[in-house]
Amino acid sequence: MLHTRRRLLSLAFAAALSACATTAPPAVAPQKNPKLLVLVVIDGLPMRQVTGYRDQLAPDGFARFLDHGRWFSQAHYGHGHTVTAAGHSVMLSGAYPQRSGIISNEWRDPATGAQVYNTGDVAYQYIDSPTAPLAGTSPRNLKVETLGDVLRTGSPASKVIGISGKDRGAILPAGHKGTAYMYMTETGRFASSTYYMQAHPQWVKDFNATNPADAFFKKTWAPLLPEAAYARSVPDGQSWQIASGNGNKLPAVIGDKMDGPGPRFYGGLLASPFGDELTLAFARAAITNEKLGQRGVQDILSVSLSSHDYINHAFGPESRLSHDHTLHLDRHLQAFFQFLDKEVGAGNYVLALTADHGFTDTPEWAATQGRDAGRFNSSPSLAVVNTALSARFGVDRLARDFSASGLLLDEKLAADKGLKFADVQAAAREELLKLPGVATVFTREQLLGDDRTTPYLEAMRKSFDPTRAAQLQIVLKRNWIFSYRPGGSTHGSPYDYDTHVPLLFWGPGYVGQGEVKERVEIADLAPTLAAIAGLPAPAQAQGRDLKLKP
Numbered sequence: 001m002l003h004t005r006r007r008l009l010s011l012a013f014a015a016a017l018s019a020c021a022t023t024a025p026p027a028v029a030p031q032k033n034p035k036l037l038v039l040v041v042i043d044g045l046p047m048r049q050v051t052g053y054r055d056q057l058a059p060d061g062f063a064r065f066l067d068h069g070r071w072f073s074q075a076h077y078g079h080g081h082t083v084t085a086a087g088h089s090v091m092l093s094g095a096y097p098q099r100s101g102i103i104s105n106e107w108r109d110p111a112t113g114a115q116v117y118n119t120g121d122v123a124y125q126y127i128d129s130p131t132a133p134l135a136g137t138s139p140r141n142l143k144v145e146t147l148g149d150v151l152r153t154g155s156p157a158s159k160v161i162g163i164s165g166k167d168r169g170a171i172l173p174a175g176h177k178g179t180a181y182m183y184m185t186e187t188g189r190f191a192s193s194t195y196y197m198q199a200h201p202q203w204v205k206d207f208n209a210t211n212p213a214d215a216f217f218k219k220t221w222a223p224l225l226p227e228a229a230y231a232r233s234v235p236d237g238q239s240w241q242i243a244s245g246n247g248n249k250l251p252a253v254i255g256d257k258m259d260g261p262g263p264r265f266y267g268g269l270l271a272s273p274f275g276d277e278l279t280l281a282f283a284r285a286a287i288t289n290e291k292l293g294q295r296g297v298q299d300i301l302s303v304s305l306s307s308h309d310y311i312n313h314a315f316g317p318e319s320r321l322s323h324d325h326t327l328h329l330d331r332h333l334q335a336f337f338q339f340l341d342k343e344v345g346a347g348n349y350v351l352a353l354t355a356d357h358g359f360t361d362t363p364e365w366a367a368t369q370g371r372d373a374g375r376f377n378s379s380p381s382l383a384v385v386n387t388a389l390s391a392r393f394g395v396d397r398l399a400r401d402f403s404a405s406g407l408l409l410d411e412k413l414a415a416d417k418g419l420k421f422a423d424v425q426a427a428a429r430e431e432l433l434k435l436p437g438v439a440t441v442f443t444r445e446q447l448l449g450d451d452r453t454t455p456y457l458e459a460m461r462k463s464f465d466p467t468r469a470a471q472l473q474i475v476l477k478r479n480w481i482f483s484y485r486p487g488g489s490t491h492g493s494p495y496d497y498d499t500h501v502p503l504l505f506w507g508p509g510y511v512g513q514g515e516v517k518e519r520v521e522i523a524d525l526a527p528t529l530a531a532i533a534g535l536p537a538p539a540q541a542q543g544r545d546l547k548l549k550p
């Protein structure tokens, strides 16, 4: 009896199995999770610079993504004030500044008018390096969690490390539970802060003990390719290209006319291809010594390379200097990726590459191309607005200052003087709109409202945290920049040249191949990486999983 029942059961089981066999797809090995996620950020790299020099790329740098990975040719930031801290806060949180609170690199507290730096936190100091006032030492101002926070909450043995030439480039992607190391322009060393640890691990001490930045003293930045290769870019030595620092012509000697390495040299180093080379050397040391992706748990490494941003600020993204820097960077990336293949193993990690913002062409050059381009200088503009407000309301200094992408009005002063804030705001807006270069100005009420059709309003809304942002948000005309100096260029607008950045993935087995032309947002990066890693997306993410599995 028992025997018969067993036999019947086993027959039923066999029948069920054979039914499965006819309908189920061929058996595949369960998808394992990558042991290491590597996010490479190129500070200030518009997508047009990647595709614009594609024919001159090395086979395994950017081309690793373009030829063997999945890449998005229309990836944009959704927020309007496209600056470094804001971009870095979005990448691994998936949340826009309206949620992350990282509205800009710095801003004025609307209540007190005090200057705030995005990663500033006086409670913590750099380790073995001096800490200046307002220095970036912790993620305290970041109101959201990152993918690294999600990972470490579920897997405390996992490591999340952020490395960058800039404090904000290291701290914001590392989140609240990771570890950040940043380049110190005072000492030429990399430092963490007391938010993360009390003393550096031995490998960091060893790295710094060799004074690695000094090895680049008097090194020459020479063009990588023959002159003819740069015919598509604006030649060196233009009047609008900043000639201080390393000069505005190649070849350039880094540390020229200096007696020895010091803060001026260490700062200038960052504005050359050697800044990236040094940062990647530190990243290699981190991978080897922390055994990232080699310990049976998942890890996350983010490396934000700052040099391209400094170069674009000085010479513009249209310049030969920036073109050549992109090519040097490409070769450094190739060497770094090949190091990862060897150290971590090509099947064990996934690479993602993006930028924190794009770049505007230098206005003086744009003008030579027939564009209406210019510089909006905030100091004289503030005086003009305050003079008009004084004449109208009989109260001085109703406008405190420009703050991030806006004009901050003194709401308390207006109330104390018995003025209706709405009247002051409307008058200030009217004055701003008269200034050259101003396209539109949004009020706090518009930014807090739900109008989704007015151009650029939704983008500026994504940059607007009412507890931190100025009440009036300004959008300049296309090709105009906020600028306090006569040369160079910048970014920070909601226009495509500032929002359109690379979004590139590589990881055989984890990520498919080919170009995707659909418009996507950088807020999609964190949910996408989360899905690849088998993790939940960060809680406040506004993006979506781009579903990259092959």
Ligand SMILES: [Zn+2]
Pocket: 043, 044, 083, 084, 085, 309, 356, 357
């Ligand atoms: Zn930047």
